[in-house]
Amino acid sequence: MKKELNISAIEEGTVIDHIPSDATFKVADILDLKNTKGIISVAANLSSKIMGKKGIIKIEGKYLTQEEADKIAIIAPEATVNMIKDYEVTKKSKVSLPKTLNRIIKCSNPICITNKEKENTLFYVLGKFPLKVKCHYCERQMGRDDIVIV
Amino acid sequence: MEFKNRDIISINDFSKADLLHIIKVAKSMERPNPSLLKGKILATLFFEPSTRTKLSFIYAMESLGGQALGFDNAAMSSIEKGESLWDTAKIVENYCDLMVIRHPEEGSARLCAEASNKPVINAGDGANQHPTQTLLDIYTIQKVKGSLNNLHVGMVGDLRYGRTVHSLTNAMSHFNPTFYFIAPQALQIPQSYLDELNEKKIKYVLESDLQKVSKKLDILYVTRIQKERFPDPVEYQKYKGYYKLDTKLLENVKDDMKILHPLPRVDEMDRSLDQTKHAAYFEQAANGVPVRRALLALVLGKVR
Numbered sequence: 001m002k003k004e005l006n007i008s009a010i011e012e013g014t015v016i017d018h019i020p021s022d023a024t025f026k027v028a029d030i031l032d033l034k035n036t037k038g039i040i041s042v043a044a045n046l047s048s049k050i051m052g053k054k055g056i057i058k059i060e061g062k063y064l065t066q067e068e069a070d071k072i073a074i075i076a077p078e079a080t081v082n083m084i085k086d087y088e089v090t091k092k093s094k095v096s097l098p099k100t101l102n103r104i105i106k107c108s109n110p111i112c113i114t115n116k117e118k119e120n121t122l123f124y125v126l127g128k129f130p131l132k133v134k135c136h137y138c139e140r141q142m143g144r145d146d147i148v149i150v
Numbered sequence: 151m152e153f154k155n156r157d158i159i160s161i162n163d164f165s166k167a168d169l170l171h172i173i174k175v176a177k178s179m180e181r182p183n184p185s186l187l188k189g190k191i192l193a194t195l196f197f198e199p200s201t202r203t204k205l206s207f208i209y210a211m212e213s214l215g216g217q218a219l220g221f222d223n224a225a226m227s228s229i230e231k232g233e234s235l236w237d238t239a240k241i242v243e244n245y246c247d248l249m250v251i252r253h254p255e256e257g258s259a260r261l262c263a264e265a266s267n268k269p270v271i272n273a274g275d276g277a278n279q280h281p282t283q284t285l286l287d288i289y290t291i292q293k294v295k296g297s298l299n300n301l302h303v304g305m306v307g308d309l310r311y312g313r314t315v316h317s318l319t320n321a322m323s324h325f326n327p328t329f330y331f332i333a334p335q336a337l338q339i340p341q342s343y344l345d346e347l348n349e350k351k352i353k354y355v356l357e358s359d360l361q362k363v364s365k366k367l368d369i370l371y372v373t374r375i376q377k378e379r380f381p382d383p384v385e386y387q388k389y390k391g392y393y394k395l396d397t398k399l400l401e402n403v404k405d406d407m408k409i410l411h412p413l414p415r416v417d418e419m420d421r422s423l424d425q426t427k428h429a430a431y432f433e434q435a436a437n438g439v440p441v442r443r444a445l446l447a448l449v450l451g452k453v454r
Contacts, residue, residue, distance in 0.1 A: 111276050113257040117234055137257025138278050139160060141342045 013038060013060040015082040015089075016072065021045050023076045024055025030071045030149055036062050051078070071104055071149055073097045077128060097125050101133065108146040112138040121150065154451035157263035158271040160279045161317040166324035169288060172444055175453055176289050179443035186452050187216035193246035194220030195238070195262075196273070197253040202413075202435075203273050203282075207250050210442035219245070239265035248449055251275075269449040277313050277379055283412055284317040286441040290434040291322075291369055294408045298322070302366050304330040306393055307373035307418060309339040311380070314412045315373055319343055329354040330363045337375070337389060360393065365402040372411040372419050372431075396420035400428060410434050 019027050024044040033040050038060025048054035064072075064081060072079055073095035083091040101123040107114050114121045114137055122136035131144045151171055157163075164172075192211040196204050199222055208218040235253070239262040242249055249266065251259050252273040259272030259279070274280040292298050303322055305315050309331050319329065319339070329347070331339045331354060338356060347354050357363050364370070372395060380386040394417060395409075411419060411431040423429050447453040 107257075109256060111255050113235065113253075113255045113261050113275075116255045117236070117261070119236070119261060135257065137260050138276070139162065140256070140278075 008039070008041070009087055010039065010058050010060040010084055011087055013058065013062050013084050014064055015059075015084060016057045016064075016076075017054070017080045017082065018048070018051060019055035019057065019076045019079050020051065021053035021055050024057065026075050026149075027055070027072055027079070028057055030075070031057070031059065031062075031064075031068060033059065036060075038062065067104065069095050070098055070101065074101070074105065074131065074147060074149070075144070077131070097128055097131075099125055101125065104150060105133070106148045106150055107135045107138060107140065108142050108148065109135065109138050109140045112140065114138075153448035153454075155269050156449055157259075157269055158281055158445055158449065159259050159263055160272070161281045161284045161321050162279075164281075164321075169285070169321060169324060172285055172441070172448070173289050173292050175444040175448060176285075176437075176440045178453075179440040179447070182214055182440075182443055182447075184213065185215035186447055187211065187214040187450060190216040190247045190450055190452075191245070192216060192218045192220075192446065193242050193249040194218055194222070194273075195242060195249055195251040195253075196220065196222035197251070197258075199223075200252050200274060203252065203280075203438075204250075206438045207271075207273065207442055207446075210439050211446055213439070214443055214447065216446070220250075235261055236265040238262075239270070242266070243268045248446070271445060271449070274313075277311055279317060280313055281317065282438070282442055282445060283314055284321050285445070286434065286438045287314070287318050287371070287410060287412070288321050289441050290410060290430060290437045291408075293437070294430050294433070295368060295406075298325040300326050301368040302328045302330065303369045303371065304332055304360070304363060304367040305339075305371045305373070306332040306360055306395075308337050308375045308379070308389070309333040309373070310337045311376060312373045315339065315371065316343060318371060319347070323347065323350055323352055327352065328366075330357060330367065331355070332357050332360050332363065332393075334358050334389060334392060336385070337392075360395075360399065361402070364399060364407075365404065367403065367407050370403075370407060370409045372409060372415075374411075374414065374416055374418055391417055393418050394420065395423065397422050397426065399423075400426060403428065 021044050041058040044055040079095050082089045103120045123133040126132040134141050211218045243266040248269040250271045250273045256276035256278040259275045263270040309315050408430040409428050
């Protein structure tokens, strides 16, 4: 008999699906799950017809804030967010990048004033695929590889 | 078009109409009203030295009847005591009608402008922007060529780190140019600028040998290989002195080709070029005055 490890369904909370497998743990980091009391399941390297490999995160008793959804959109732009109530999906949405990223990512330019003076950051999203953002202050452009979440 | 109380931070904040308007006002500032800015005070916040830019601003202000105050040594300011740039701008705005800032950190002028209720002019923020330089560059091109449109513009030297080149590329892009970026591969213009040119369908050529393209140029913009911008001194040694332009350059060029350089020069451009009809760089430096007068008068609302 083939043995499988099931990730149990949750009664209430959030399921983030279609995460690029290698970004799964980054998404988990963004959500700061240490203080979450409910069950957390993190699965990576799952087979996916569309993506090849994918990750899923299920968090019981937590709904995402807009800021968290924006952050996820930066590193997992294809992810879907399912809101669960009474074991049913009550809302399913794709994450989407906002036009501006306010205090969400750090500037990769070490001599940008936002790094020197610990000022709030602001970025403009120039392109989504591939991701390209521009710092409001130093005007440098960054791609996905340069991005560090605040 | 309203310039009163506007901050002058980045060349990318200006539309084509803005640029043409500044050029028009600058022309009228060649012989200005000497009391136009009487009673107005300019604060100069120079966190790193730039004697010529600072003198140019002070001269522009005082030649319009205004006054200038400020510092050119961060060690003498409260920054040394740990004050934030934001707070410095909030304090200085009480003592002036507008301020000019030069600062080594990129984005510093934008931050000051957000902190201050008085207009802020960026006189250089690291390797990012120096908009008044670019405005005087295009003012010079307009003057020496009679038009900004459809020119073949060559840029030679450090195109990777040189902010004047990046800003001039953006400013000239409004006027249907053909660009010739002349540099060794390691110092070529960053891909992000080429992406923008591709999007705008602007023609450009990448070349390392100036002689191969010199006969096509209307403008040759020469830049210094800037030691201070190189992260690695070994890299700098490799490219220092890569281009040394002298009168041999002129064998094939158009009769009315003009050479510009933001100055200072080191050894990339021989003095033998100075007396030729092609040299426009000292005139370019002098053009900083009417352009800065125009900006001071515009943001203070004394001309429209």
